[in-house]
Amino acid sequence: MGRKAGALYINPKKFGGVMKPCMIEMVSFLNCLALNKQNDDKCVRQKDLLVACAQAQKGRPKNAAKTINYHLQRLARDKGI
Numbered sequence: 001m002g003r004k005a006g007a008l009y010i011n012p013k014k015f016g017g018v019m020k021p022c023m024i025e026m027v028s029f030l031n032c033l034a035l036n037k038q039n040d041d042k043c044v045r046q047k048d049l050l051v052a053c054a055q056a057q058k059g060r061p062k063n064a065a066k067t068i069n070y071h072l073q074r075l076a077r078d079k080g081i
Helices: 023-035 040-058 068-079
Strands: none
Touching: 023 040
16 A cells, blocks of 8 residues: 555645544543553543543544545546646
């Protein structure tokens, strides 16, 4: 696998303005674990929030058609680049 030479590509990591789902819950859970020496019994609230967020995201479909690289590849295919 890999990219073809000369293909259009934009690194989506440079567009960091979009917030990842459940990132706040994940960070708070990991911070709690770090503060409590990996004892998750003391981080039940953060763990429940993370699980609830993950369950809420489970039903959402991922739409690859909205990514910028999809559109670049589609345009390149149409123009024969």
